[in-house]
Amino acid sequence: MARLAGELLEQSGAGSYDPIEEVWTDRLAPETLAVRRAALRKYLGAAVAHGIIPFDCNDLKQAFDADVFYRVVRALSRETAPARRITARSLRQYVGIWMILGSRLGMSVDFIKDSLRHNATLKQGREEQKTMPRATRELCAALLRDRRKEMIFRSMHLRFRERAERLIAGKEQVTGFTEEQAVQFGTLAAYSAIALWGLPLRIENMRSLRHLGPRPNLVLPQRARQKARIQIPKEVVKNRIDINAHLAEGPTRGLEVVEWYLEHIRPRLPWADRSEYLFPGYAGQRISDKSLRNWLQSHSRDLGIPMSPHNFRHGLASLWLRSRPGDYSGAARLLCNSPATVRAHYAWIDHDAEMVNVQTELARQAGFRISDEEDPDGQ
Numbered sequence: 001m002a003r004l005a006g007e008l009l010e011q012s013g014a015g016s017y018d019p020i021e022e023v024w025t026d027r028l029a030p031e032t033l034a035v036r037r038a039a040l041r042k043y044l045g046a047a048v049a050h051g052i053i054p055f056d057c058n059d060l061k062q063a064f065d066a067d068v069f070y071r072v073v074r075a076l077s078r079e080t081a082p083a084r085r086i087t088a089r090s091l092r093q094y095v096g097i098w099m100i101l102g103s104r105l106g107m108s109v110d111f112i113k114d115s116l117r118h119n120a121t122l123k124q125g126r127e128e129q130k131t132m133p134r135a136t137r138e139l140c141a142a143l144l145r146d147r148r149k150e151m152i153f154r155s156m157h158l159r160f161r162e163r164a165e166r167l168i169a170g171k172e173q174v175t176g177f178t179e180e181q182a183v184q185f186g187t188l189a190a191y192s193a194i195a196l197w198g199l200p201l202r203i204e205n206m207r208s209l210r211h212l213g214p215r216p217n218l219v220l221p222q223r224a225r226q227k228a229r230i231q232i233p234k235e236v237v238k239n240r241i242d243i244n245a246h247l248a249e250g251p252t253r254g255l256e257v258v259e260w261y262l263e264h265i266r267p268r269l270p271w272a273d274r275s276e277y278l279f280p281g282y283a284g285q286r287i288s289d290k291s292l293r294n295w296l297q298s299h300s301r302d303l304g305i306p307m308s309p310h311n312f313r314h315g316l317a318s319l320w321l322r323s324r325p326g327d328y329s330g331a332a333r334l335l336c337n338s339p340a341t342v343r344a345h346y347a348w349i350d351h352d353a354e355m356v357n358v359q360t361e362l363a364r365q366a367g368f369r370i371s372d373e374e375d376p377d378g379q
Contacts, residue, residue, distance in 0.1 A: 029236050144319070211276075
């Protein structure tokens with residue numbers, strides 16, 4: 001079944017073949033394909049775990065039968081175990097992908113379309129997709145109202161570097177292997193430097209950064225006054241937008257941290273000498289998604305800010321809109337996204353600011369004196 005699932009995913013993301021140029025076009029971006037892979041894994045895994053299809057099922061059309069689909073969605077929507085539970089938002093996204101894959105198999109997917117229109121959980125998921133998830137919004141709100149947390153967020157690359165340097169110098173003892181911990185902190189330092197002071201790339205594009213080889217997409221300066229550049233073609237970007245950005249140097253120390261990582265941390269990674277990737281993993285391939293997520297989640301907790309890779313994007317966009325209210329186009333450029341999508345997810349920042357102004361004005365009209373600290377506009 002794993003082989004059949006892999007073939008289905010490959011076919012669904014292959015795009016179209018141009019016989020004139022002898023190339024494939026419109027291929028799915030790696031991140032989009034990764035989401036499809038996760039969705040299919042969730043579907044088949046739930047179907048097997050709940051005894052809906054046999055483990056050795058060798059016919060994916062059987063797995064995408066209407067009755068199987070209904071039972072899988074019913075099981076997932078009623079799941080209570082934290083390790084297996086899925087939000088209505090994610091379930092709605094996954095069902096849309098299952099519809100695409102079922103159609104790819106040549107099956108009628110009208111029953112899935114009907115479920116998207118009528119099922120209460122899936123309709124709830126559609127509404128949730130239009131807004132920012134609650135946990136993410138709470139993180140962004142904390143950055144906006146707590147100056148200390150904002151400064152921790154903006155300086156994560158320096159804090160992770162400091163921890164790595166202390167471990168390497170033997171100034172700090174940790175449980176487990178000190179060398180492994182130093183590598184984790186050093187890697188997160190470089191990752192954070194790029195996410196905060198270059199561009200908050202999605203994790204697939206971050207993992208695919210190459211500073212070596214014939215086609216580097218992170219071009220480091222070779223001479224004085226040159227800038228480090230991030231250049232990623234739209235074909236491998238989720239939103240099909242070419243990425244061209246610089247990695248800031250100077251007071252932010254973004255480039256400095258990346259260069260420190262290359263000198264002191266990357267050589268400690270196995271297979272680094274045979275890899276083109278900035279963050280090498282097993283056998284010189286890209287570092288695994290799971291490793292980066294686990295390291296960031298674990299070590300950011302010690303800083304008091306629960307982070308995932310995507311939270312760099314959310315945090316920076318929120319801070320941008322706080323300083324430039326209503327500038328959804330600027331935030332969209334930062335995220336390489338559309339202004340409409342940014343507005344849908346971040347409009348609450350403007351709404352909250354407007355409510356503060358209204359409440360401040362009501363207090364002023366009542367004759368109360370408002371301090372500069374309480375009046376965000378200083379009026």
